[in-house]
Amino acid sequence: MAAHLKKRVYEEFSKVVQIHQEEAPAKKLRLSKPSKSAALHIDLCKATNSTDALQYLLQFARKPVEVESVEGVVRILLEHYYKETDNSVRLKIASLLGLLSKTQGFSPDCIVDDAINTLCNEKSHQVLAQLLDTLLVIGAQLPDSATVRQRLIDVACKHLSDTYFGVRNKCLQLLGCLGLVDSTLNKESDGAGASIVMVRDVQSIISDYFGDQDPRVRTAALKAMLQLHERGMKIHQIIYEQACRLLSDDYEQVRSAAVQMVWVLSQLYPESIVPIPSSNEEIRLVDDAFGKISHMVSDGSWMVRVQAAKTLGSMLQVSPHFLEQTLDKKLMSDLRRKRTAHERAKELFASGEFSSGRKWADDAPKEKLDTNTVNLIASGACGAFVHGLEDEMFEVRIAAVEALCQLARSSPSFAEKCLDFLVDMFNDEIEEVRLQSIHALREISKHITLREDQLDTVLAVLEDSSRDIREALHELLCFTNVSTKECIQLALLELLKNLNKYPTDRNSVWKCLKFLGSRHPTLVLPLVSELLSTHPYFDTPEHDMDDPAYIAVLVLVFNAATSCPTMSALFSDHTFRHYVYLRDSLSHLVPPLRLPGRKQVYGLDSVDSGCGSGSVESAQLFLQQSLNRVSTIQNLEAPGAQELLNFTIRAGEDSPDDAETEWTAAAQTSRTDPPGDSHHHRTDWGV
Numbered sequence: 001m002a003a004h005l006k007k008r009v010y011e012e013f014s015k016v017v018q019i020h021q022e023e024a025p026a027k028k029l030r031l032s033k034p035s036k037s038a039a040l041h042i043d044l045c046k047a048t049n050s051t052d053a054l055q056y057l058l059q060f061a062r063k064p065v066e067v068e069s070v071e072g073v074v075r076i077l078l079e080h081y082y083k084e085t086d087n088s089v090r091l092k093i094a095s096l097l098g099l100l101s102k103t104q105g106f107s108p109d110c111i112v113d114d115a116i117n118t119l120c121n122e123k124s125h126q127v128l129a130q131l132l133d134t135l136l137v138i139g140a141q142l143p144d145s146a147t148v149r150q151r152l153i154d155v156a157c158k159h160l161s162d163t164y165f166g167v168r169n170k171c172l173q174l175l176g177c178l179g180l181v182d183s184t185l186n187k188e189s190d191g192a193g194a195s196i197v198m199v200r201d202v203q204s205i206i207s208d209y210f211g212d213q214d215p216r217v218r219t220a221a222l223k224a225m226l227q228l229h230e231r232g233m234k235i236h237q238i239i240y241e242q243a244c245r246l247l248s249d250d251y252e253q254v255r256s257a258a259v260q261m262v263w264v265l266s267q268l269y270p271e272s273i274v275p276i277p278s279s280n281e282e283i284r285l286v287d288d289a290f291g292k293i294s295h296m297v298s299d300g301s302w303m304v305r306v307q308a309a310k311t312l313g314s315m316l317q318v319s320p321h322f323l324e325q326t327l328d329k330k331l332m333s334d335l336r337r338k339r340t341a342h343e344r345a346k347e348l349f350a351s352g353e354f355s356s357g358r359k360w361a362d363d364a365p366k367e368k369l370d371t372n373t374v375n376l377i378a379s380g381a382c383g384a385f386v387h388g389l390e391d392e393m394f395e396v397r398i399a400a401v402e403a404l405c406q407l408a409r410s411s412p413s414f415a416e417k418c419l420d421f422l423v424d425m426f427n428d429e430i431e432e433v434r435l436q437s438i439h440a441l442r443e444i445s446k447h448i449t450l451r452e453d454q455l456d457t458v459l460a461v462l463e464d465s466s467r468d469i470r471e472a473l474h475e476l477l478c479f480t481n482v483s484t485k486e487c488i489q490l491a492l493l494e495l496l497k498n499l500n501k502y503p504t505d506r507n508s509v510w511k512c513l514k515f516l517g518s519r520h521p522t523l524v525l526p527l528v529s530e531l532l533s534t535h536p537y538f539d540t541p542e543h544d545m546d547d548p549a550y551i552a553v554l555v556l557v558f559n560a561a562t563s564c565p566t567m568s569a570l571f572s573d574h575t576f577r578h579y580v581y582l583r584d585s586l587s588h589l590v591p592p593l594r595l596p597g598r599k600q601v602y603g604l605d606s607v608d609s610g611c612g613s614g615s616v617e618s619a620q621l622f623l624q625q626s627l628n629r630v631s632t633i634q635n636l637e638a639p640g641a642q643e644l645l646n647f648t649i650r651a652g653e654d655s656p657d658d659a660e661t662e663w664t665a666a667a668q669t670s671r672t673d674p675p676g677d678s679h680h681h682r683t684d685w686g687v
Contacts, residue, residue, distance in 0.1 A: 050086035057092045067105040074100055078114050087124045094118070094127055098134035101141055108138045112148055116155060125164030132159065132170035139178045149178045157205065169220040172209060175202055176224030203228065203236055210242045215251030222246070222257035229264050237272060240265045240285065244292055252301040259296055259304065262289050263311045270317045290318040294326060294384035297400070302393040309388045309396060313403030316410050323407060323414055325381040327421065389421055394430040401425060401433070405440035408447065415447035423454050426461050431469065434461065438472040445479040455487050459494040467505070470498065474508045478515035485523040491516060492531075492556060496549050506548050510555050514589050517559035521567070524560035528570045531557060542574040545581060554582060555589050562591045 065073055074097060081093045097115060101108040115135055122128045132155075139152045156174035159167055179202035206228075209221040222243070229235050243265065246258035266289035273282045293315070296308035312326070388400030404422060408415035425437035438461070441448075450458065461473050477495075482488060492513070499509045517524055524531075531553050533540050543550045558579060561567040571579075582590045626648050633641050 050084070050089050053080070053084070053086075053089050054092060057089065057096065061092075061096060061099070065100065065103065067103060070100050070103050070106045071110060074111050074114075078111075078118070081118060087127055090122075090124065090127045091130050094130040094134055098130075098137040101134065101137050108141050109145065109148065112138060112142075112151070116151065119155065119159070125162065125167055128159070128162070129164065129166035129170050132156070132167065132174065136170065136174050136177060139174065149180070152178055153180070153202070160205070160209070165214040165216050168209065168212070168214075168217045172206060172217070172220045172224040173227075175206055176227035179203075179206075179224075179228060201236075203233075203239070207239055207242060210246060215249070215254050218246065218249065218251070219253040219257050222254065222261050226257070226260055226264065235265060235268060237265065237269050237285075240269075240274070240289075247292055247296060252304060255296065255299065255301070255304050256307055259293055259307055259311055262293060263315070265289065266315060266317075284319065286315065286317050287319050287322045290315050290322050291381045294381040297384045297388045297396075302391075302396055305388070305391060305393070305396045306399045309385075309399035309403050311403075312384065313406035316407065320411065320413065322381050323411065324417060326384040327386060327417055328382055385418070385421065389425060394428075394433050397425070397428065397430075397433050398436050401436050401440050405443050408440075408444040412447040415444045419448050419450075419454065423457050426457055431464075431466055434464070435466075435469055435472055438469070438476050442472070442476045442479060445476065445481070449481040449483050450487065451483055452487050452490065455482060455490060459491060462494050462498040463501075467502075470502065470505055471508050474505070474512040477512050482520060482523070485526050488516070488520055488523045489527060492553070496552060499548055499552060503548070510548075510552055510586070510589050513552050513556040514559050517556040518562060518591075521560040521562070521564040524556060525564050525567055528557055528567055532570070532572070532575060534570060534572050534575075540572065543578075545578060551582065551586070554578060555586070558582070558590050558593065561593055565594065568593065568595050 077093050077096055077100075081090055084090050084093070097111070100106070101111070115131065115138060119128065119131055122131065135152055135155065139149060142148050152174055156171040156178075160171045162168055162171075203225065206221050206224050209217055212218050212221065225235060225239065240262070243258050243261040246254055247262065249255050249258065266286045270284065270286035272285040274285050274288050275282050276288075290312070293308050293311050297305055297312070299305050299308065385400055385404055388396055388403070391397055391400070401422065404418050408418055419441075422437055422441050426434055428434050428437070441458075458473065458476070462470060464470055464473075477491060482491065495509050495512060498505055528534075533543070545551070554575075557567070576595065579590065579593065579595075583592070629644065630648055633644065635641065
């Protein structure tokens with residue numbers, strides 16, 4: 001009974017009642033973000049003083065603003081700008097306007113008029129400079145709007161006469177970033193109040209401020225002119241004289257920008273003729289600029305010296321005469337070259353002890369000298385790189401080495417002249433300078449040949465504790481030509497010392513000797529007997545093949561033998577065996593050689609007359625026949641099976657014809673198993 005009631009209870013509660021009702025449509029919820037402009041307006045209204053307003057603006061600047069809210073935020077900021085009396089708050093609002101103008105997807109053309117209007121009544125110079133910076137940001141965001149660009153140029157020209165250097169700097173930046181190459185209109189007012197339209201070029205407007213009293217404005221004017229050049233505008237040649245005068249400016253940044261300006265004009269007008277003030281001569285503009293920039297290598301600021309040295313390396317159009325003058329260091333006293341004692345004695349003997357009186361004032365003292373009469377070559381390009389390589393700052397020395405490398409790559413004659421200077425830099429106390437000198441010499445290695453004294457200085461670097469220095473020097477020796485066999489012997493001796501002192505340099509030393517031998521086969525040939533310790537009448541002991549130094553010597557000799565066929569006649573019997581061993585183990589270092597009267601063993605190109613030109617095909621056929629014979633072995637315990645395998649392993653030691661008979665006999669002896677068991681006992685030997 002209880003079970004029956006329990007079943008009924010479950011049945012009643014398991015019934016499903018379905019009621020058909022029309023479902024109401026779901027309501028869509030719309031989530032709206034609070035407006036940034038409204039929040040900013042509330043915050044600014046709550047501010048009781050300028051300090052609170054500045055704090056609210058600083059907090060607002062840390063939060064991102066959506067594109068839809070940018071215009072509203074800008075309107076709120078402009079509204080508060082006109083009511084604010086504190087300069088710091090207006091300065092922050094001006095910077096926020098420029099920051100909001102950079103928002104991705106926002107076009108600032110709608111706020112151009114308001115931003116320009118803020119300049120009218122502004123009295124603070126700092127705020128005015130910040131507003132001009134905001135206009136610069138707006139102009140950069142609207143590069144295709146000619147109307148906006150023209151209005152901003154007019155604003156910049158109007159405020160160029162401001163007494164604050166920051167305002168003038170921003171105006172010059174505006175002209176440099178937005179100025180047009182064609183003429184712009186600059187409106188000025190005459191005494192009666194009438195408007196006079198002055199047609200002036202943007203470059204002439206900027207060049208007027210090369211002589212500004214503030215060095216920061218002069219720097220900004222030069223940078224604005226360089227920015228015009230970067231935008232594709234051709235700078236007028238008349239600016240060259242003004243830029244040259246700024247090379248002697250008292251301010252470091254002005255001289256640095258002037259070096260760039262002189263270089264740009266030398267690349268634009270290299271063949272133009274300019275006069276030399278000290279004489280009636282005329283020279284090319286690129287030569288004149290090269291001399292002036294060379295003079296800046298002796299500047300008082302090391303940063304200017306670095307820039308001048310780097311700039312010289314890119315002036316590839318300079319005349320060879322001026323280029324060679326940079327390596328000629330003359331002793332100068334009062335800008336006059338000092339004469340040697342021999343020259344002074346010769347002149348005294350020719351003129352007599354006293355004045356002859358035939359020439360007026362021939363015995364007058366010559367201590368005073370007008371600096372304007374000194375030729376540019378004597379005081380400019382002379383010894384520029386010598387000074388740079390001997391500079392106290394290692395940055396200047398590195399820049400001078402890089403410049404020498406760039407100029408020497410395009411002039412083989414100059415590469416030979418600067419070789420001694422680059423080799424001397426291998427003894428520098430700064431590792432970075434030494435490494436850069438090695439790389440520079442590597443770049444010009446195809447134009448130079450090292451003498452024994454130069455090579456001695458170069459090889460001294462192998463004692464350096466820095467592995468980077470040693471490996472760089474190994475790479476240099478791979479591509480360097482030497483003059484005599486003594487140089488080869490010296491290089492080998494020092495490399496073996498390097499190998500003994502630093503065993504980890506083994507692969508690098510072997511690679512170096514590989515290229516050294518292949519580049520100088522005729523110089524290695526007289527040294528073969530001495531290097532291999534061979535004698536024409538007596539047998540010499542065989543060297544140990546585990547000795548890395550002996551392997552290094554063999555790598556040098558074998559690579560030299562590639563281009564010198566007569567060298568193989570000087571090899572002993574064990575040298576040929578060592579060649580076979582090294583050809584297999586170090587095939588990337590030992591090349592294939594043509595050895596007359598020798599069999600082809602493990603990759604040798606020349607074989608005996610039995611193989612001929614089809615050595616590769618015969619070797620393939622030989623290998624295939626060997627595999628076919630091995631595959632016929634049915635049982636390793638059969639007589640002759642082990643012997644056949646041994647013959648196959650030693651196949652490289654005999655020629656195919658010599659092994660043919662032995663293989664045939666061994667193969668016949670090995671086939672002794674019953675034919676029915678061939679599939680059960682056959683073994684597949686892979687090679």
